[in-house]
Amino acid sequence: MGMTVSFLILAIVTLAGGVAAMTLRRLVHCALALAVSFAGLAGLYLNLGADFAGLAQLLVYVGAIAILIVFAILLTRSAETELQKVFSPAGVMGALLAIGVFGVLAWAVLASSAARGAAAAGPAPSSPMREIGFILMQRYVLPLEVIALMLTAAMIGAVILAVREKPLSAASPRSESSRELRA
Amino acid sequence: MTPLAGCLLVSALLFSIGLAGALTRRNAILVLAGIELMLNAANLNFIAFWRFGPNPEAFTGVMFVIFSIAVAAAEAAVGLALILAIYRHARTSDVSEIAEMRG
Numbered sequence: 001m002g003m004t005v006s007f008l009i010l011a012i013v014t015l016a017g018g019v020a021a022m023t024l025r026r027l028v029h030c031a032l033a034l035a036v037s038f039a040g041l042a043g044l045y046l047n048l049g050a051d052f053a054g055l056a057q058l059l060v061y062v063g064a065i066a067i068l069i070v071f072a073i074l075l076t077r078s079a080e081t082e083l084q085k086v087f088s089p090a091g092v093m094g095a096l097l098a099i100g101v102f103g104v105l106a107w108a109v110l111a112s113s114a115a116r117g118a119a120a121a122g123p124a125p126s127s128p129m130r131e132i133g134f135i136l137m138q139r140y141v142l143p144l145e146v147i148a149l150m151l152t153a154a155m156i157g158a159v160i161l162a163v164r165e166k167p168l169s170a171a172s173p174r175s176e177s178s179r180e181l182r183a
Numbered sequence: 184m185t186p187l188a189g190c191l192l193v194s195a196l197l198f199s200i201g202l203a204g205a206l207t208r209r210n211a212i213l214v215l216a217g218i219e220l221m222l223n224a225a226n227l228n229f230i231a232f233w234r235f236g237p238n239p240e241a242f243t244g245v246m247f248v249i250f251s252i253a254v255a256a257a258e259a260a261v262g263l264a265l266i267l268a269i270y271r272h273a274r275t276s277d278v279s280e281i282a283e284m285r286g
Contacts (some may be wrong), residue, residue, distance in 0.1 A: 004186075007186070007189065009192045011189070013255075014193070014197065015193065015196055015197060015200065018197055018200040018201065018204075018220050019185055019200055021204070021213075021216060021220070022200055022201070022203060022204030022207075022208065022213070022216075022217060022220075023204075027210060027213065028215065030213055031216075033275075034216050034219075034220075036247065037197075037220065037223075038223065041197075041223050041226075042228075043229060044193075044227060045189075045230050045248075046236045048190070048230050048231065049234055049246075050233065050234070050245050050248070052231045052245060052249065053226075053230060053245050053249060053252075056248075056249055056252050057223075057226075057248075057252060060253075060255075060256050061219075061223070061251050061252070061255075064256060065213075065219065065255070065256060065259045068259060068260065068263055069212060069215075069216060069259075069263065071263075072212050072263040072266060072267060073212055075267055075270075076212070076242040076266065076267065076270040076276045086208065086209060086210075087207045087208065087209060088206075088207055088208065088209045088278065088279050089279065090206075090207075091206070091207035092208040093206075094203060094206025095203050095206070096204075097202070097203075097206060098199045098200070098202040098203035099199065099203075100207060101198070101199055101202055102195055102198075102199035103198060105195035105198065105199070106192060106195055109188055109191040109192055109195060110192075110269060112188075114185060114187045114188045115184060115185060115188040116185075131242070132242060132245065135242055135246065136246070136249075137271055140246055143246075147250055147253045147254070150253075150254070150257055151253060151256070151257050154257035154258075154260055154261050155257075155260065157261055157264070158260040158261050158263075158264035159264075161261070161264035161265055161266065161267070161268050162264040162267050182269065
């Protein structure tokens with residue numbers, strides 16, 4: 001028993017997109033690679049049978065967050081920074097730390113019972129949208145309302161943060177454009 | 184290797200890529216993108232444990248992922264608005280140049 005070919009392809013797409021997003025020099029390319037990685041993850045969710053989560057991932061991440069990141073790159077003129085200053089001075093330490101974290105995680109996964117086939121994978125559980133909707137409206141209705149409130153608060157907070165200008169500084173054309181985009 | 188272990192390894196690799204990006208990149212927007220990648224790795228773990236765990240009919244993992252996606256969306260919106268505000272103030276989005284909070 002092993003992993004299916006589709007899982008391997010989607011995993012490779014996801015990981016390659018992630019590596020490209022974190023190593024490419026041009027920021028717009030990074031944002032596009034990030035969108036590819038998010039789309040690969042949505043495919044992984046669909047592959048694992050979680051239809052609703054996969055489609056939500058596609059809508060929210062590929063549709064909204066990637067576009068938001070592109071807008072932020074364009075609004076902060078980050079695409080025009082010098083190409084030499086891509087990685088921070090402590091970059092080597094960070095990369096070594098990340099490799100160490102992966103080593104520990106991989107060791108923990110491979111040493112656990114999950115790697116030895118203790119849990120036999122049954123048939124893919126069906127996740128009909130109708131049932132998810134009932135669960136969302138019955139058992140998880142309080143978290144749903146809390147999330148709705150939090151999204152509203154976050155939206156108001158983001159607008160306030162992005163719009164507020166100091167009265168002394170003359171409004172620059174860049175902040176004007178961001179105001180129009182946020183509105 | 185079982186499918187569960189494969190999912191967990193992919194997730195661990197994605198988490199490490201996001202961590203490396205968040206720790207090494209200079210641009211604040213890409214630091215945020217690295218954090219998003221780490222959140223997504225955690226979501227993949229939830230889905231994998233839901234799929235191969237003992238009680239898939241309870242939809243616990245899927246529900247957690249849906250709420251987690253909503254929280255991540257709010258976090259990205261507020262984080263990018265913060266980066267915009269800092270950029271307007273300091274004229275840079277380089278995290279190694281924004282070293283002090285005092286305006």
